[in-house]
Each structure stands twice: as C-alpha cells, then as structure tokens.
Amino acid sequence: xxxxxxxxxxxxxxxxxxxxxxxxxxxxxxxxxxxxxxxxxxxxxxxxxxxxxxxxxxxxxxxxxxxxxxxxxxxxxxxxxxxxxxxxxxxxxxxxxxxxxxxxxxxxxxxxxxxxxxxxxxxxxxxxxxxxxxxxxxxxxxxxxxxxxxxxxxxxxxxxx
Numbered sequence: 001x002x003x004x005x006x007x008x009x010x011x012x013x014x015x016x017x018x019x020x021x022x023x024x025x026x027x028x029x030x031x032x033x034x035x036x037x038x039x040x041x042x043x044x045x046x047x048x049x050x051x052x053x054x055x056x057x058x059x060x061x062x063x064x065x066x067x068x069x070x071x072x073x074x075x076x077x078x079x080x081x082x083x084x085x086x087x088x089x090x091x092x093x094x095x096x097x098x099x100x101x102x103x104x105x106x107x108x109x110x111x112x113x114x115x116x117x118x119x120x121x122x123x124x125x126x127x128x129x130x131x132x133x134x135x136x137x138x139x140x141x142x143x144x145x146x147x148x149x150x151x152x153x154x155x156x157x158x159x160x161x
Contacts, residue, residue, distance in 0.1 A: 003062070005060040006057050006101060008058075009056045009070075013045070013046065013065055014045060015043075016064070017045055017086075020067060021042055024089070030152075034149075035153060053071075053113050057069060057105055067089035069105075070085055071084060071109055071110050071115070075147045077119060077146035078117070080117055082110050084103070085148075087099075087106075089102075094128070106118065107136075110161055115161060119157070120138065121148060121150050121153035124154070126155075140157055144156050
C-alpha cells in the first residue's frame with residue numbers, strides 16, 4: 001500500500017475529485033440529475049467538508065487523485081447518524097484494499113465524533129460497493145433518511161456503530 005496516500009482533502013483537490021466522482025458515475029450509467037453527479041457541492045468538496053463533524057479523505061497515487069470518501073452530518077438524519085458520502089474509486093485502484101481502508105477511516109471518525117450509526121444512499125448498479133457495504137454490516141432500509149437532495153438514489157442502507 002505504499003504506492004497510495006490517503007489524506008484529508010485540500011482545496012487543490014476539488015477539480016480532480018469531482019472528475020473522479022463523475023467518471024465513476026458515468027462508468028456505471030448512474031450519471032443523473034438528483035444525484036451527486038449534478039450536486040453543486042461536488043465541485044467544492046473542500047469547503048463542504050469544513051462543516052463541523054464532517055470528514056473527507058482523498059486517495060492519491062503518483063500525485064494523482066484516484067478516489068475518496070467521507071462522512072457528513074446530513075441535515076434531517078436521525079440523532080446520532082451521519083452519512084457515508086462521495087465514496088468513489090477509479091477502476092485501476094479497485095481491489096487493492098483501498099475501499100476497505102476508506103470505510104474504516106469513516107467508521108473511526110464517526111465513532112470518535114459521537115455518531116452511533118452511518119447511513120448511505122446508492123444505486124443497484126454499484127453492486128460491488130453495495131457488497132462491500134454489506135460485508136461491513138450495512139443493512140438495507142426501505143426509505144431514504146435525511147435531506148441529501150439525492151432523490152435519484154434508490155438504495156438506502158444503515159450500519160449501527
């Protein structure tokens with residue numbers, strides 16, 4: 001894993017991580033309105049993650065951003081919940097354990113900051129990611145939680161910490 005660096009997002013990462021997110025969504029044919037694809041915050045994650053109790057990490061390889069993920073205290077979530085957000089990796093770095101490391105960083109940050117559950121929104125087309133979420137103890141729920149504005153998502157999951 002020495003070829004990869006996982007670090008907090010910096011201002012200079014905004015354009016690159018937005019491109020990664022959109023590229024992955026296009027890869028899986030989920031680039032649609034009502035998702036992170038058209039969410040204006042996707043273009044300025046550095047400032048979004050200045051929000052208290054939010055954390056975002058990027059994955060860097062050979063000086064290039066190849067993925068990222070974080071947690072966010074999305075408005076309207078039940079007390080004690082945060083959301084796993086903007087969690088994407090480019091194809092060339094999948095299967096190397098980076099997704100697991102990112103999820104573990106998110107769990108640790110959530111626990112350290114008093115959250116007792118993590119919620120996420122996704123699409124059935126992202127079946128590999130959904131499989132990873134299940135391995136980590138996420139369970140499907142029947143309705144969305146909170147006010148993310150991502151009304152196109154139709155898979156909702158929760159993990160109790």
